[in-house]
Amino acid sequence: MAAAYDPNNIFGKILRGEIPSHKVYEDDIAFAFMDIMPRAEGHVLVIPKEGARGLLDVAPQTLGELMKRVQHVAKAIQTAFSADGLTLHQFNESAGGQVIYHLHFHLLPRWDGVALRPPGTMADDAKLAAQAEQIRAAMEPYRE
Template identity: 35%
Template sequence: MIDTGANETCVFCEIVAGRIPCDKVAEDATTLAFMDIDPGADGHLLVIPKQHSADLLSVSPEDLTATTLVAQRIAQAMYAQLGAEGVNLLNCCGTAGWQTVFHFHLHVIPRYRDRSKDRMELPFEPGLPSDADARAQYARLLSAVL
């Protein structure tokens, strides 16, 4: 087992340590994938790095890469094994970004046209254009520090 920098108050660190059970889907030296206990769609799961990082802003580039590559493999399996018609890859960062467990994780959510298998709905209405001046200002602010 790698040193996780685990925190006994982190439920995902407890899952990595084997003290809380999970429905494991995949595991390697760096990552763990397991079923979400509150799924938005049939087959919704989480991929986490075993090394504790609170969120997207603090996860190491190596753990981010490993986690994302596992999520991609799982998404491919969701099409083949679950009949998914789409997949959402979601990270929630910070409380305002809907993060509730402060251990970096990716939600891999298979999507289906069949609403009995897919309970997720967009929280916003896509297709409504934004203000062009505001977009340009956001682009300037962000590109200035990148």
């Protein structure tokens, strides 16, 4: 059985404004922001505002609404970066590769012949800010 959700994880702190982030999208369901250790140009994380440790404990209604936002942000990323494709990653528990225990989806724009960078390298803050603006500019208003 998985451990309980801890609201003091780094994403919980980002949601509360205790840690800065480069916001791409926000509404009452989801918050999307630039990954500070991107594996591709334009790497974005989408998280629910509801506290959920992973895929298996999020409320089904929240998950359904969250996935609509994941798709919405993904379309903006693909447009903003003229990507040939997109990779979606989602990990659960340490055995599944999860490091931060707040449900999150990685959106990585991809280009033919370009490999993902290895994990762990911090990005330039000004570059992340510019990329967030580029994605926001490509984003259509959200409609259900």
